[in-house]
Amino acid sequence: MxxxxxxxxxxxxxxxxxxxxxxxxxxxxxxxxxxxxxxxxxxxxAPENVKAATIKAVQDNQTHYTPTPGIPALREAVAQYHSKYSSTPYEAEDVVIVSGGKPVMFYMINALIDPNDEVIVPNPCYPIYESVTEYLGGKVVPIQLKEENGFNFTAEELETKITDKTKLIIINSPQNPTGGVIPKELMGQIAEIAKKHDLWVLSDEIYDQMVHDGEHVSITNFDGMPERTVILNGASKTYAMTGYRLGWGVTKNKQMAAYLEQLACNDTSCVNTMAQYAALEAVTSPDTxxxxxxxxxxxxxxxxxxxxxxxxxxxxxxxxxxxxxxxxxxxxxxxxxxxxxxxxxxxxxxxxxxxxxxxxxxxxxxxxxxxxxxxxxxxxxxxxxxxxxxxxxxxxx
Amino acid sequence: MxxxxxxxxxxxxxxxxxxxxxxxxxxxxxxxxxxxxxxxxxxxxAPENVKAATIKAVQDNQTHYTPTPGIPALREAVAQYHSKYSSTPYEAEDVVIVSGGKPVMFYMINALIDPNDEVIVPNPCYPIYESVTEYLGGKVVPIQLKEENGFNFTAEELETKITDKTKLIIINSPQNPTGGVIPKELMGQIAEIAKKHDLWVLSDEIYDQMVHDGEHVSITNFDGMPERTVILNGASKTYAMTGYRLGWGVTKNKQMAAYLEQLACNDTSCVNTMAQYAALEAVTSPDTxxxxxxxxxxxxxxxxxxxxxxxxxxxxxxxxxxxxxxxxxxxxxxxxxxxxxxxxxxxxxxxxxxxxxxxxxxxxxxxxxxxxxxxxxxxxxxxxxxxxxxxxxxxxx
CATH class of the missing domain: 3.90.1150.10 (Aspartate Aminotransferase, domain 1)
Structure with a gap:
């Protein structure tokens, strides 16, 4: 063959x-x-009210295609959700609904990385960041998460990893697999470094609600970051909805949002319609x-x-x-x-x-x-x- | 930026x-x-029994991850479905359940096409075949579907398009947008040409049930073809389940099946779980x-x-x-x-x-x-x- x-x-x-x-x-x-x-x-x-919303969507024949980036009400709800962490409010058009958290990684890395471009990836970390980067010919530059620093790297360590080929930093807080959380001061330093070197950031915030000590700080909290960041989040972890396969990418960069949508259009057309109504209930209902x-x-x-x-x-x-x-x-x-x-x-x-x-x-x-x-x-x-x-x-x- | x-x-x-x-x-x-x-x-x-099966899956808390290639019962049902058109019976392991028909195109073309590889694509045809090929640096070689031939190309025309860079032929019968159907004799000729030149075939059979005159013939009906063909099909068209986003790739080529699964694992993890139970009902129940x-x-x-x-x-x-x-x-x-x-x-x-x-x-x-x-x-x-x-x-x- x-x-x-x-x-x-x-x-x-x-x-x-x-x-x-x-x-x-x-x-x-x-x-x-x-x-x-x-x-x-x-x-x-999944919570009972979310399951009820899923069933209602089926009964209402919400079993047809939706627009590729999602139903408007869900995009709006997600925009509001992330605006609370952000220096700039998000709007519905900044949100692309996709089939889980992974497609955000897959599409963003596809949209950015050419052969020999470098991506700084924390290590140990979720393996798909590395996998997709190397698949596209990019070079993974690992940065160690040290136990003695609460499984964080330092700003100084990050600076030493940057070259003129660095295009993207991936951060994940709270973190899988370590349970580490990036504190506000370090997050601000990462933001400064990203702006100084004109880097993109993939901010994997899928565990944002699961902070047991301290608080969740998004890198989009810092000025100038929503335009160079794609937030990865979704319904799977917070609402125990893994099998729904519903996630989202959020960015103030209009070209990036358009490219995420275009890749989604070439890949899956849109996300399961019932799952979109279920996620709308999960994100907006006080019952959740x-x-x-x-x-x-x-x-x-x-x-x-x-x-x-x-x-x-x-x-x-x-x-x-x-x-x-x-x-x-x-x-x-x-x-x-x-x-x-x-x-x-x-x-x-x-x-x-x-x-x-x-x-x-x-x-x-x-x-x-x-x-x-x-x-x-x-x-x-x-x-x-x-x-x-x-x-x-x-x-x- | x-x-x-x-x-x-x-x-x-x-x-x-x-x-x-x-x-x-x-x-x-x-x-x-x-x-x-x-x-x-x-x-x-969607049919009432399919909607009922969706609701039952939600009530049964079938809202968790499944294996990447799908629940075993659905893979088995799809294998049986396609075995009726095929020279070699398919088994569950030959089936990868994905989030619609498009991912089959996206993954197969990703798995095969390097820059300058040539893909023969009927024209006019569904635009995503071309889009993904060109995205990966491949070259689209269009072959005209002529109205006077029932919107088909001829075996002779196909032969003239093949070069030493040709890696893949895409066929789609019944066809979008023309409504053309490839007759059995021509399908056999295409199979011979694919074997002679050692080519892969993407056989888009998403409209297989919608033949108003004549019969559906799969290229996998011909000896030696199931090993070099990926069938694209799914629940969207036959069962009016577009919003479920559930499709499948079927191939006797074990490495290709493994690669389709690996790409799906890097992209979406698995397909919406309720949709898998709904599709199982659609494919297997006499009520459908x-x-x-x-x-x-x-x-x-x-x-x-x-x-x-x-x-x-x-x-x-x-x-x-x-x-x-x-x-x-x-x-x-x-x-x-x-x-x-x-x-x-x-x-x-x-x-x-x-x-x-x-x-x-x-x-x-x-x-x-x-x-x-x-x-x-x-x-x-x-x-x-x-x-x-x-x-x-x-x-x-």
Whole structure:
């Protein structure tokens, strides 16, 4: 057969999915049920009022195409939502509704990156930023998120990464996989650097509502930033609506907004119509708030429980994550003592302790001291999983 | 600001959408309501049993992520569906569920085309094939669909278009915008040519159920083709489910299937979960059949009515389209007499006859003798629209 395109060799994937495949295979072959503490998905169902709005949309025959960038009411609601964090109010025309958070990355990086352009990407971080950049021939410049800095980089470290080929910085606060949150002062410094070097910013704010300590600060809060930033956000995490596949890109840069829409038109035409009405309910209805508040308070309780339990395991330490629903535990001592990698440790924890967690290296080279837990699971599951891991580590450490 | 990627300058769009924008502006400014005879969307709502299955999925909290290539039951159902047209039975693993028909084009062309690779694309045809090819630096080689051949090209014409850079042929039967259907003999000749020159085929079969005269023949019916073909199909047209955004790519080439899945993972993660359960109902339930049969019989009646009415207009002629729900009317005589283009004629028909139709040139250079009607609208609307156009043409012709 004639060859595939050269780009395909550079496309990565979300390795968390291949871990699940391996886990399912293990369960099938062994007959053992694993405790899942790796999943990046809210541990709740969508709020009842959102489900009711979905059903009403179906009954109302909202099953036809919509305009590519979304129904006007949802674009308007999202604009208002992000205006509260921004130095400049957003309007409906600044919003493009897309099929999840990932298309915002996919389209923005497509719109910007030519071969040899450089993109500064935090590390460890969500792997798709790197994957799409390298797919298009761009160069990923990793910047380490250091545990001792609350999983942040410093402004000085950022300055040293910039060259005349740098076109884009990607930031993600609250952060997956570390739970780190970029404080206001550092966010202001990043904004200054972006303006000084005329850089674009992809600001992944998908966990914006999940700040357990402190506050969410968007880089668009700083003057001059809404014009050079695309905000990535969506319904998946805040409203437990992952299966709806509804996200959005928001930018004051009119050409960028037009290009996001044009790429969406070439790719998916528009987003599932019922999901748009469901998201409109989620974003605008006061009925959503209690459900979101309940989920947030549960995540915080589960976080505190998990932090305590992780720190009781010999050789394992963690700080309390400030946001999102992930916890990075430092396992360097265990790895050195056993002479294995984080991936090998997670594999042994799956096979011998029967708990699924992810090695930090799934999120990049600087994740090599860590394993990632998520605390979306029930309190019972968290206790059970951590107890199994503790027993296992005590037996080998 | 730093520049956008060089590729963006080569990305096209679906110009049918900009015509709608112009029409909405005209309606707002003039206070006149247009008759819409341009739309490429079924004129019916989704079947009741499909809507019921959607609602049940929401009630069952099927609102979480699914595997990237789709829920196993839907992949299996789609495999069975396409096996009836194929020389080799398909299996679930040959199917990738994606967010509409367009992602199949987008992903397959991404997976194959490097700069200067050539893609043979029928013309006039759906504009996104060209747009994505040129976006990636590929070269579009148009092959004319001739009215006198039932809007088909011949095997001899196809042979002359092939060079050592040809990697992919795109075929679409039944065809948008012409309503042409590729007969079995020609399909077999295309298959032989593809095998002889080791070419990939994108077979857009989205209108496969809408054959009013004759039968649908898939190129995968011919030996050796399922391994070099990706079938594009989906729920939008057959089941009137456009707003669900659910389509699929089907191929016996394992590496291609893996690449389609990998691109989907980098783009949208998975398809809206409720839509997957709805599509499963649509494809497998006997309750869907009467609704589909009713829609098909209505389309056929409306087609026959429209053919008669178009041929009563001075200077306008058309053959009876064999499939899909489009009709290309030859308006060359009118264009020559008035000294205008097809786009200018459609603009005048909008402003002076108050009916919206599309110039054939929206679908490529070889559409310049034509205007496209769709016959999804009600009989009343079709009569009203064609009457207005007739009165207008009689006044200027």
């Amino acid at each position: 004639k060859t595939f395109s050269a780009r395909m060799a550079h496309l990565g994937t979300e390795n968390a999915f291949s871990v699940i495949t391996k886990a399912k295979k293990f369960e099938k072959e062994s007959g053992i049920n694993l405790v899942y503490l790796q999943i990046g998905e809210p541990g709740f169902d 708030k209690p459900a979101v508040q309940y989920m947030l308070s549960e995540y915080k309780k589960r976080r505190d429980l998990m932090v305590d339990l992780v720190n009781e395991i010999p050789g394992m330490t963690c700080h309390s994550p400030k946001g999102a629903f992930y916890l990075m535990a430092n396992v360097r001592q265990i790895l050195d003592k056993l002479g294995i990698t984080a991936a090998e440790l997670c594999d042994r924890i799956m096979r011998e302790a029967h708990v699924l967690i992810l090695p930090g290296t799934v999120f990049g080279q600087y994740g090599d001291d860590f394993v990632r837990f998520s605390y979306v699971s029930t309190e019972e599951n968290i206790r059970k999983g951590l107890d199994k891991i503790k027993t296992f580590i005590e037996s080998v450490y | 730093k520049t956008f990627s060089a590729r963006m300058a080569h990305l096209g769009t679906e110009n049918a959408f900009s015509v709608i924008t112009k029409a909405k502006k005209f309606e707002k400014e003039s206070g006149i309501n247009l008759v819409y005879l341009q739309i490429g969307e079924p004129g019916f709502d 059949k009467p609704a589909v049969q009713y829609m098909l019989s209505e389309y056929k009646k409306r087609r026959d009515l429209m053919v008669d009415l178009v041929n009563e207009i001075p200077g306008m002629t058309c053959h009876s389209p064999k499939g899909a729900f489009y009709l290309m009317a030859n308006v060359r005589q009118i264009l020559d007499k008035l000294g205008i283009t097809a786009a200018e004629l459609c603009d005048r028909i909008m402003r002076e006859a108050h009916v919206l139709i599309l110039p054939g040139t929206v679908f490529g250079q070889y559409g310049d003798d034509f205007v496209r009607f769709s016959y999804v609208s009600t009989e009343e609307n079709i009569r009203k629209g064609l009457d207005k156009i007739k009165t207008f043409i009689e006044s200027v012709y």
